[in-house]
Amino acid sequence: MPDPIRVRAVVLRAQGAPVAVEELLLAPPGPGEVQVRIRASGVCRSDLHVRDGDWPRPVPVVIGHEGAGVVEAVGAGVASPRVGDMVVLSWNAPCLRCGACRGGRPWLCSGGSAATHRLPGGRAPFRDASDGEVLAYLAVGTMAERVVVPAEAAIGVPEIDPAAAALVGCAVSTGVGAVLRTAEVPAGASVVVVGLGGVGLSVLMGAVLACAGPIVVVDRDAAKLALAGALGATAGILAGSDAAETAAAIRDATDGGPDFAFEAVGTTGSAELAISAVRAGGTAVLVGIPAFTERASLAVYPFVDGGRRILGSAYGSTVATRDFPLYARLHREGRLPIERLIEERIPLDGVEAALASLRRGEGARRVAIP
Ligand SMILES: [Zn+2]
Ligand SMILES: [Zn+2]
Incomplete structure (x- = not known):
């Protein structure tokens, strides 16, 4: 098995305290997992709720759940996505076994890895300088240069601007889906x-x-x-x-x-x-x-x-394998002008300031480009 690689990531050490960029170790993908080089990660209000402690969540954790990138490596048994595919990450990778999943409502799945912020086998994807575990928010933790996620969380889409693709992973699916799917x-x-x-x-x-x-x-x-x-x-x-x-x-x-x-x-x-x-x-x-x-x-x-x-409306009643490629295609056809929502592109170092802007209600979406 290859050695862990070093990645920079935005880490929340304590709820209510600022986030900061740290260098972490990322283990290679195990069976059923894929490694994605993140090309863009949106700053969403849910990240702010976690940072501010509005919702109790375990720490330390790499925040971010609205990301897109390119698959760099796949673990054993992964048929899709493939190396080189552009993927949008889903923050609710369905378990495919629970009643909600079997009933065709994967957005209500509570049996997947998102609930634990760990990979399906139970390990944390990251380790810090003192060899402590660092979780990935909703098992994706997209505010990092690279991530390892469950294969079910990495959904192949047609090539579009990575920043627009990132927004498909949360804001667009949640909002467009609330209209077209939920209501x-x-x-x-x-x-x-x-x-x-x-x-x-x-x-x-x-x-x-x-x-x-x-x-x-x-x-x-x-x-x-x-x-x-x-x-x-x-x-x-x-x-x-x-x-x-x-x-x-x-x-x-x-x-x-x-x-x-x-x-x-x-x-x-x-x-x-x-x-x-x-x-x-x-x-x-x-x-x-x-x-x-x-x-x-x-x-x-x-x-x-x-x-x-x-x-x-939870996650816009999204079925990621059905809806992410659809929204990417509609964007490509000019019918979903996601680029108009992008207020600013920022480095990972700028995420804490972007969260402060979001708290003040300033601007549309800020997108971190690792
Ligand atoms: Zn979100
Ligand atoms: Zn499920």
Whole structure:
């Protein structure tokens, strides 16, 4: 077996403390595993939740779960992907054995390696300078020069810009999938998108693909509303501190409330806004994930009386082997302008600053290029 190789990676040593680049040792791929040279890794709000300690997670861990790269080596028994393939990494590699996987809903799999942040055999993919284990967030840990992941997590896609491919791994699948797969928005339905980060802008692109309309976007940042307009939003609402005012503006823009309201921030306030905004018979789709302890409330009478629905959308109901190549192809055909979501390309050293920008709600997606 070849020796471990040295890689630079973004490591979280303690939740609530800054991340830093470290040099780690990466063991070669074992049976059922593949080694990927990472070409791009997006900075997602989930990484921020982990860094800030909003969600309890084990450390030390290489963060990042939205990555793309090229397969460099494969372990025994791996038929696909092959060396040289461009792959997008899936942060929920399905176990293919549990009830959710066998029932065709792999996005609900809880038996895969993502839950342990380890490779399927139980080992951590990285070791540090003092020979301690370093985990990989969701068993991918994409903010590294190279990673070793379960073969099921590395999905072959047509060649596209690596930064756009990285976003397919989380923001695009989560957002576009929420529209096309979870909610199955029909043509002509009215849609509101609350929050225009990478996921919210992807919800917007999905609504455009679904021929929804009108498509109304809501954010606190005028620059993001302008970007959403260029991507196909038909109206923008600048959210202030008064939620009732924002809800009234949404109802005005959608003839009394939208058929579908997508929450893509992950705060209880925006979830409550989406739930309260939908028209009778409409559906609120909750896409963002708040801190573990958060609770939202709703007015039960109008919710029941109006026959409204709430859907939770996990990973956009994504079947990675089906959807990653589709989204890459749509991008290549110019129908999914993922490149417009990329705010800035940064080095691995810039990830802590990018997380701070994300915390302040500044800009669309930042992508680390190792
Ligand atoms: Zn993500
Ligand atoms: Zn499973």
